[in-house]
Amino acid sequence: MATNEGKAFSSIRIIGSGLIGTSIGLALAARGVQVEMLDLDQKAQKLAQDLIASEISGAPEVILFAIPASALAETFEREFALNPGSKFIDIASVKTKPQVEVSRISGGSSRFLATHPMAGREIGGAASARADLFEGRTWIYCPTYADGAQVDSDVLETGLWLIKSLGATPISMSASRHDSAVALVSHLPQIVASLLAAQLKGAKSEDLDLAGAGLRDTTRIAASDPELWQEIISSNAQEILPLLINLQNDLGSLIESLDDPAKVGSFIAAGNEGRSMIPGKHGGKAREYTQLPVVIEDKPGQLAALFDECAKASVNVEDLTIEHSPGQFTGLITLALSASDAAILQKHLEESGWNVHAPR
Numbered sequence: 194m195a196t197n198e199g200k201a202f203s204s205i206r207i208i209g210s211g212l213i214g215t216s217i218g219l220a221l222a223a224r225g226v227q228v229e230m231l232d233l234d235q236k237a238q239k240l241a242q243d244l245i246a247s248e249i250s251g252a253p254e255v256i257l258f259a260i261p262a263s264a265l266a267e268t269f270e271r272e273f274a275l276n277p278g279s280k281f282i283d284i285a286s287v288k289t290k291p292q293v294e295v296s297r298i299s300g301g302s303s304r305f306l307a308t309h310p311m312a313g314r315e316i317g318g319a320a321s322a323r324a325d326l327f328e329g330r331t332w333i334y335c336p337t338y339a340d341g342a343q344v345d346s347d348v349l350e351t352g353l354w355l356i357k358s359l360g361a362t363p364i365s366m367s368a369s370r371h372d373s374a375v376a377l378v379s380h381l382p383q384i385v386a387s388l389l390a391a392q393l394k395g396a397k398s399e400d401l402d403l404a405g406a407g408l409r410d411t412t413r414i415a416a417s418d419p420e421l422w423q424e425i426i427s428s429n430a431q432e433i434l435p436l437l438i439n440l441q442n443d444l445g446s447l448i449e450s451l452d453d454p455a456k457v458g459s460f461i462a463a464g465n466e467g468r469s470m471i472p473g474k475h476g477g478k479a480r481e482y483t484q485l486p487v488v489i490e491d492k493p494g495q496l497a498a499l500f501d502e503c504a505k506a507s508v509n510v511e512d513l514t515i516e517h518s519p520g521q522f523t524g525l526i527t528l529a530l531s532a533s534d535a536a537i538l539q540k541h542l543e544e545s546g547w548n549v550h551a552p553r
């Protein structure tokens with residue numbers, strides 16, 4: 194069925210039974226799609242297939258490549274020759290290279306949709322897979338090739354259905370635009386996290402014992418797979434290079450200015466500015482919410498009671514954070530709401546005797 198939600202399908206072969214392939218397989222099987230998992234590594238394939246507990250009958254309607262981009266050309270060529278009636282999708286982290294390689298194969302371009310879910314984890318493998326990995330995330334797709342060729346509409350509609358049924362938001366983009374955007378928002382952060390974490394080599398363990406959330410937050414993705422990332426960075430080097438040169442210049446300026454407090458402050462302020470530009474998890478412009486702090490007692494049922502008050506006041510809580518230290522008898526809940534809802538809730542909580550503080 195072709196609708197504005199895309200074109201549903203009933204069977205898929207997923208080649209690559211790692212983090213992304215297995216996550217897609219889990220989510221599709223939960224929506225009733227028959228899923229066959231393949232992998233060069235028999236153990237990975239068996240684990241993924243056991244987790245997904247599904248099988249296909251007949252030729253797959255869709256073949257999805259969840260493998261490193263370096264393996265795509267050969268795998269696509271083989272599968273395309275064997276399954277001329279199927280539709281082909283990939284999810285690799287770079288998009289120009291797969292499109293160029295597929296377009297070398299006669300008839301390939303129109304049957305192949307290059308896509309990239311902007312979601313993942315730093316730990317690969319089927320064991321890390323999650324069916325909800327793509328919920329609320331953006332997922333880029335590239336319906337047009339650099340030479341002007343177009344992906345067939347049935348392949349496109351099928352890809353859109355897959356993306357939407359996994360809870361992601363599809364974003365259409367050219368492959369070159371994609372590669373330039375992800376150089377900044379994905380590849381540069383990976384490089385910086387890796388460089389930062391590498392500075393810890395040889396550090397004293399008693400120093401590392403002092404590490405707080407800041408070091409963990411800024412180095413989480415430094416745990417990523419070197420083989421996968423060397424390939425991503427090498428194939429997008431052209432887009433990454435100018436960003437690294439900017440970074441090198443900024444680092445050089447900081448080194449020159451370390452004894453100038455005003456200049457050091459302006460580096461930190463520039464970081465505040467950049468950080469504030471990162472949108473919410475659904476993509477799009479960051480929305481400013483009003484933060485309403487509420488101090489609660491550390492006893493069972495307090496959080497549920499607070500949500501009950503939110504329901505009574507008919508306000509919509511957009512987000513919340515909880516700060517609580519072990520041994521402390523209170524916890525700080527910060528609710529994110531629209532400015533008008535924050536004012537309504539503040540009044541309601543004050544009248545009901547809650548320890549609510551001024552919104553900010």
Ligand SMILES: NC(=O)C1=CN([C@@H]2O[C@H](COP(=O)(O)OP(=O)(O)OC[C@H]3O[C@@H](n4cnc5c(N)ncnc54)[C@H](O)[C@@H]3O)[C@@H](O)[C@H]2O)C=CC1
Pocket residue numbers: 208209210211212213214231232233234237259260261262264268284285286287309310311312313314315316317318319418421425
């Ligand atoms: N890790 C992440 O967060 C994200 C990764 N991606 C992309 O997804 C793809 C897969 O990445 P992960 O699932 O993280 O890696 P992974 O390492 O968890 O899984 C990759 C799997 O592909 C298999 N494989 C490699 N070559 C193969 C071939 N020729 N035929 C069959 N199987 C083959 C490997 O044995 C492995 O099981 C990569 O292209 C990556 O750039 C995209 C978005 C996010």
Ligand SMILES: O=C(O)C(=O)Cc1ccc(O)cc1
Pocket residue numbers: 285286310311312313314315379414
């Ligand atoms: O773990 C994270 O936060 C990531 O950002 C993972 C990731 C890795 C590779 C991609 O192409 C997209 C996303």
